[in-house]
Amino acid sequence: MPDELLQRAREGDREAFAALVEPHRAELQLHCYRMLGSLQDAEDAVQETLLSAWIGLAGFEGRSSVRTWLYRIATNRCLNVLRSSTRRPVAPVPLPVPPPEPYRSGEVLWLQPYPDLLLDGLPDQLPGPEARYESREAISLAFVTAVQLLPPNQRAVLLLRDVLGYRANETADLLGVTEAAVNSALSRARTAMDAAPPDRTRGPEDSELVERFVEAFTKQDVDALVALMTSDVWVRMPPLPFEYNGTEDVHRFFSALAAHRREIDTMVPVRANGQPAWGEYIRDPVTGGRHLIGVLVIGIAGDRIHELTHFETTVASYFGLPRTLVRGDR
Structure with missing residues (x-):
């Protein structure tokens, strides 16, 4: 059934695309919330993730699951938000x-x-074996x-490795960096979290x-x-x-x-x-x-x-x- 939905979605069937990605929306939103700390920003990031997935569906080669592919898009979208100078300003609220x-x-x-x-x-998605x-x-x-x-890259690595349980090589592939870079960022992130x-x-x-x-x-x-x-x-x-x-x-x-x-x-x-x-x-x-x-x-x-x-x-x-x-x- 997933392969059939994927094929139909690639042919422009929006209902098939929705059936393919909607089961992952809630966990993607929670992941974006952990990345950004804001539910409002997380909602926006998920919407943009699904739009990017729809536009880029033809480039999905199926070498990973749809879920992992969506996590790649969502994580990198959140990193772009964190590195941007245009993040939503905080309005002062007087006491x-x-x-x-x-x-x-x-x-x-x-x-x-x-x-x-x-x-x-x-x-009911259990985290991977690497989760802490x-x-x-x-x-x-x-x-x-x-x-x-945490700095953005350490934040992403910590969540992918210690919360979602992706392996180091999987995390490196998701973020487009080397495995050595993942291990280095994770070590620094864990030290900061311990403090x-x-x-x-x-x-x-x-x-x-x-x-x-x-x-x-x-x-x-x-x-x-x-x-x-x-x-x-x-x-x-x-x-x-x-x-x-x-x-x-x-x-x-x-x-x-x-x-x-x-x-x-x-x-x-x-x-x-x-x-x-x-x-x-x-x-x-x-x-x-x-x-x-x-x-x-x-x-x-x-x-x-x-x-x-x-x-x-x-x-x-x-x-x-x-x-x-x-x-x-x-």
């Missing part, structure tokens, strides 16, 4: 109050969350953030911890909130260039925020990157309606929270979160 001095300025300003609903559509990361680990925000700090803050979002989630977090967060009870965190907790707010590390700095940040912002009225649960997440809503004192102010994702390590990432509202549509909730909605 209601100037934050306290951050631990450091964040370097991954375009990071976006990835809805778990899109993960549900992935095919489990599927859950390779989608966490901590992993994706660390990957964004990144550890990703501890593994194991079962503590539902009681999540409930206590929601209660403390909605009431802006800073002491109770910080008591639920690890001593080395991280708070990030892309696209704002601020990061806070450790309970002392995080306490100062949430205390400053609580003094100038109304309490969160409603938190609508969703999931992102395999982690608990919520749409955050505050109540309008005049209309009684509730307005979305962001999407919050937490990382849990054992019985503590070790990471909070607040995203602005442009990602809401990916999670089916309305901008406003009318009175009575929950």
Whole structure:
């Protein structure tokens, strides 16, 4: 059947082409997201990948699978985006109050969350024998953030080798480089990943911890909130260039925020990157309606929270979160 579809697609049958490539769309989008850190950019990259595949179908000689051929196109498309000076700019999003001095300025300003609903559509495709990361680990925000700090070629090699499990010679063929170049880039990438803050979002989630977090967060009870965190907790707010590390700095940040912002009225649960997440809503004192102010994702390590990432509202549509909730909605 694949050979028949391929022949029909080469003859200009768009339906046959769609049947050939659509089974790979979800995993290609996830791969592009890992490469680019942005769901919006990943969607664009996949669209351009499939367009390039349709235009270049006559040149596909069948020496690899259609899946591998599509990964070659998608990876190189992402590399072009990363090397381009025209990547989508990040619009500044002001805080209601100037934050306290951050631990450091964040370097991954375009990071976006990835809805778990899109993960549900992935095919049951096991990674190759060379893979080093489990599927859950390779989608966490901590992993994706660390990957964004790698140079483009190291990023591509790490994802192809350690996440997808391609062999060194296969990766070299995908990228059009030598096997020695692949091995060198992989060694440097692994060293950088080992030096990144550890990703501890593994194991079962503590539902009681999540409930206590929601209660403390909605009431802006800073002491109770910080008591639920690890001593080395991280708070990030892309696209704002601020990061806070450790309970002392995080306490100062949430205390400053609580003094100038109304309490969160409603938190609508969703999931992102395999982690608990919520749409955050505050109540309008005049209309009684509730307005979305962001999407919050937490990382849990054992019985503590070790990471909070607040995203602005442009990602809401990916999670089916309305901008406003009318009175009575929950």
